[in-house]
Amino acid sequence: MNSTDAVAALAALAQETRLAVFRLLVQAGPSGVAAGEISTRLDIPANTLSFHLKTLSQAGLLESRQEGRFIYYAAAYARMDDLIAFLTDNCCNGGSCLPKTEQVATVEKRRAGSAA
Amino acid sequence: MNSTDAVAALAALAQETRLAVFRLLVQAGPSGVAAGEISTRLDIPANTLSFHLKTLSQAGLLESRQEGRFIYYAAAYARMDDLIAFLTDNCCNGGSCLPKTEQVATVEKRRAGSAA
DNA sequence: TCGTTATTTCCAGAATTATTGAAGCAATGA
């Protein structure tokens, strides 16, 4: 993850509607939720939602798959981890000022090792 | 952390200059860096930097202290953790789709327990 | 083929944000 990608991801999340959509999908799990159901659950007009889904997708935060007339959107968990790792990277210059934050910075590395 | 606060924090970070400032301060540690030095290191005009520091501070992501004519800015680590916890909260509905991301969601709770 | 459903694209107006020159303020030292 580079700075430009991080800004795009953060900008995508920095909006009430999109943040609500993203959190809904993070909690929904990898199988995702159809666009129409997101629209219903969060009470967002279809065209407005479509605009926001596109923004989140372009930022790499969402994945989608089509099933018949439905398009299922799911959180891109690995991308979320990358973003968190980028934010917390080299916290306190590798020192131990706040060990818990340090642990967060290693998410990406742990994932790389575990290959879930 | 509520949704409004999270949007404010994300919006503050969703800008190249501010993200660079924040990451610089995350890496610099709790003692912080004077505004003038940030300006020099990142080559940002003083007034532009001041505007961005204010934005980050208002979002709760920065703390500052005055020492003589200098103002030292430091990352608000706890706030950063709160934001990460908010993003990853209840990932996959508490399931184990991606255990590593799950762990990230517990940062806030771990900090609360450890009282660093 | 025709109507319905699911989703997206187009468009235009309203609102927000980034940038920078200039001016202001506060702390310091001579």
Place this chain on the structure above:
DNA sequence: TCATTGCTTCAATAATTCTGGAAATAACGA
């Protein structure tokens, strides 16, 4: 007191973004 330094505020412009009505596309069932 005066000049200097460090930082912030003000003001104006330029650019970007959000929203929702209307129309388009695409999949499905009758």
